[in-house]
Amino acid sequence: MSGPFASLRDYLSHLEAAGGLRRVECAVDKDRELACIARWAMEGTPEEEQYALRFGNVTGYRTPVVVNVYANHARYAEVLDVGVERLLERWAEAMAGPHPPHRVDSAPVFEVCDTEPDLTTLPIPVWTPGRDAGPYLSSAVVITKDPQTGVQNLATYRIQVQSPRRAGVFFGSRLQHGALHHSAWTKLGRPTPVALALGVPPAVHFAAAAKTAPGIDEMTIAGGLTGAPIDVVQARTVDLVVPAQAEYVIEGFIPPAAEQMEGPFGEALGYMNEAAPAPYMDLTCICHRADPIFHGYVQQLPPSDGHIVMEIGVLGPLWYYLTRKLKLKGIRDMAIAPGSAGVAWLIVQIEAGRSAEADSIGRVLARLNFGQKYILLVDEDIDIRDPHTLNWAISARVDPHRDITLIDDVKTWQLDPAVMRRAAGLGVVEPPYICSMAVVNATVRCPVPEISLPSRQLMDKALERWPETRLPPIRPRQRIRRLLNTHGDSG
The missing domain is CATH 3.40.1670.10 (UbiD C-terminal domain-like)
Structure with a gap:
């Protein structure tokens, strides 16, 4: 099976069959050990060999936790069924030809719904053990909408578990679209409806990271990335639509103009972000599949799969604006x-x-x-x-x-x-x-000497004879091939 993938679990099955997912079956503490093991796996493995991790024995929980799912650029491109060299063009196509979502009446994510929600029943890790304020949802797709236009927004903000029925919502900036929505609802004197979608289809994760103009529903971009509408379903307790193929949906309201202390948290730039007042949401329900999978980003200090998703969420829209809008x-x-x-x-x-x-x-x-x-x-x-x-x-x-x-x-x-x-x-x-x-x-704008490499002809000949040397196999890097192709007569 190749991408695009309709659900996260479809992609995980594909990854495991291809050898790109490793299972950890020993008992692992989600607050002290899980992020540390994941960090060592990422730090100790070259990017091209990175793999996803599935923790199947999280102490005190039956639900597995998966991390490092979008571990490198090739993995990201595979999700969208394109080569790495076409990623940005695929994004431009998606933004030029978005697909509005498709509403369905029922969804796997509503197989179990609890109107007495308790966040502590989810295996939510501490991502910077010894430093974070507590467990955080690091990969939640936060869904809000403009009260005037009704257009929804998708984004990934950090969400702190503050009590069983309350979660801190850190927008990061009052200019973020979710924060603008919250401000608009607050001016009306009404609470902000919000849904947190966890374990969403990969394209929804990618679209939620996109740097787009206000008023764009990123769910339509997700449809553009996959080439087909994303299935959505009406939320149970808030007036929002959510991805039907998600693993979890957490619903609630952000009270107008109410804040409490949030943080500290290890942020994506690799430093701890200090505690400060931030909005919070009061939960109304938690829904999930009968056998949910919990997904998170080990983001913090670069690199990580979360950084790759962020990176292309910047580059894709930028490429679209440069090549399609500005030409x-x-x-x-x-x-x-x-x-x-x-x-x-x-x-x-x-x-x-x-x-x-x-x-x-x-x-x-x-x-x-x-x-x-x-x-x-x-x-x-x-x-x-x-x-x-x-x-x-x-x-x-x-x-x-x-x-x-x-x-x-x-x-x-x-x-x-x-x-x-x-x-x-x-x-x-x-x-x-x-x-x-x-x-x-750093472009060359004046005559320069030849580069100090043997000629392409001689280098290619040496590569052809490599088996005769009985040296270990090698994988020529793109950097040397590009230089030889551009300066082929050097040497």
Whole structure:
């Protein structure tokens, strides 16, 4: 079976059959051990060999917990049944041709419904043991709607278990669409209806991470990503529709203008976010499948599968705006640098013959501002997903005085400790916060010597003879192949 997948469990079955899911059957404590084991598995495995983990013996619970499901770019692309090289174009197609969801009358997620909800019955882990305030839903798709237009919004916000029937909702910024919805409901003097969907179809997870304009229902983008409408069903106690194929749906209301302390929590930039007042939701029911699977992101310090979902949630909409809306020419590909928390370092590959346009392309990207601190522009010979060649390009092709442009007073999100230090100095206590941005032009715009590699012909000949050497098998990296293809006559 190949993607797109109608449900998370369909994809997990596919993963396990392909050897991409490992089961942990020993007893594991969800608050002290689970995240630590998952972190070591991620840190100790190359990205291309990453695997999902299924914890089947969580102490005190019968429900299994799965993590690291979207473990690398190939895995993400597989979900959408495309190659990695077509991921951004697939996103542009989805946003240009969204599919409204399909309403159904019944759904697996409503096989069991409890109107006396208790969050402590779910195996919700502590993701930064010894530091977090308690268990958190790290991958919940938070569903709200605009009270005026009725358009729903999907997003992934952190959700803290504060009591059996209460959960803290951290929007991160009052500019987030969910926060805007909550503000609109509060102005009407009414509670905000909210649903938390857990273990949703993969495309719904991906769409919930998308950086889109207000007024767009991300469920339609999820349909665009899969090429078919997503099945949705009316929620039981709130006026919202939810993914029919979810594992869990948690429903409730956020009281108007009410807050309580939330946090601390280990955030996606790799630092602890301090406790502060935040909205909370009072639960009205918890529904789930008869045999639910609990899914979470081990996000915290990069890298993780949550960061990959964040990263493409930035790149996909950005590619759409650049290529479909602005019809900007000269960009061949884009990536987010590993370790930059899914957003901070944007790498842009300029088409061959267009290096002279790199500065103007950089200015356009800076004006769009999808949350980047750095924009790095490179030529086609650079593998934009390889740190070695990226560092080589910066080291050998950049004159800092000439090729780095600093832009001040750029709006940014609040979880960056460097930004928060500046905000504290200015006495700014709420977003939007301000930082600076650097645009680095690492394209070649003058004659340069040949690169110091043997010619492609000789390198290919050596590769053909590799079996004769009786050395261990090798997998040539894309970075060297790209350089040889671009500078084939060198050496």
